[in-house]
Amino acid sequence: MTHSTKQRLIDAGLRMLLEHGYNDLGIQALLSDTDTPKGSFYHHFKDKEDFALQVVDAYMAQVHAGLDACLKDKERPPLARVRRFFELTQQAYREQGYMGCLLGGLGQELSGVSEAFRRKIEGCFAAIARRMAVCLEEARQKGEIRTDCDVRQLADLLVDCWEGAALRSRLRRNPASLNAMIDFYIRSVAAG
Template sequence: MTTKHATTRDTLIQVGAELIAEQGYHATGINAVLKASAVPKGSFYHYFASKEDFGLAVIEAFAQAYEQRLDALLEDDCLPLDRLRRFFAAGRAEMAGCDHSRGCLIGNLGQELSARNALFRERLDGILREWERRFAHCLDDARTLGELAPDTDTEALASFILSGWQGALLRAKTLKSVTPMEHFEAILFDRALH
């Protein structure tokens, strides 16, 4: 792919991700993506066979970028539970920065599409499982360093953290406040991570 082609495709994906994060997959039409990205309609179908193909490309691009972010936050040299605190702080800052309008694209799409489209459901589940694996790795480090009890089931705890955080993101959107995210983190550290 030439740079121009890659740039046009990337622009469509980036604009699509922003619109889908705010409006949802079904409410985001191809024409809205084209208009917002200033790309002609023929170009869209040059890169994507269908809206579903486009949606999957948006999911893949978001997942790849988010996994790089997770790695940067969860795999550095500071203590593992401090890494988790940094992850939560970054999430709160991002939620406040978009005026509580977006949340997590993968979580949003999971709620919207999982019951309707098996292909999307399977891919979204695979991404969430990968995120759980990254949390479990951080928690394994915490257990090894004595920040968590030796018998801590880090896989179950990672699943709990991801599920609870996704719920907190949803509530933050509906309340237009990061308070649910703060409550989740406080209870997690006070009750589960000791």
């Protein structure tokens, strides 16, 4: 199946934003990489910011699909579902050469200079945490985690810790930080 011009640009943009970040992403390099005329880019996107924000939306669609596949898998206990999501995410990072999380990279690069990116990325992290909190609540109800836990706080902490570990993984180009983080988190929240 042939991808539309817009989808080809978004797919290449995701890879290039992970590799180079926003400030070092040149529109001309993107156009050359996708063999796309300049006019086609501006037909689909108002400007570079609009393009990058749409790439974030496409990235989040992938994240939500992964969350659905893992967190709704009733064949696994809730904490195992949470772990599975992060294991699959780690696998994707490995396949991409440990480039890490697009949200974390763009958030670090742009949150201090762009209110649009700050709001967008914070909203994305909040959406992930909300989805995690639902699964953690199920874990609490099933006795997998302590009953006195604030699952929303645990979910926020999980996302925060993962993002820090993703950065360390990118710096080191290996999964050690990701493995240690998820192992520590699951042990820390587990009941008993």
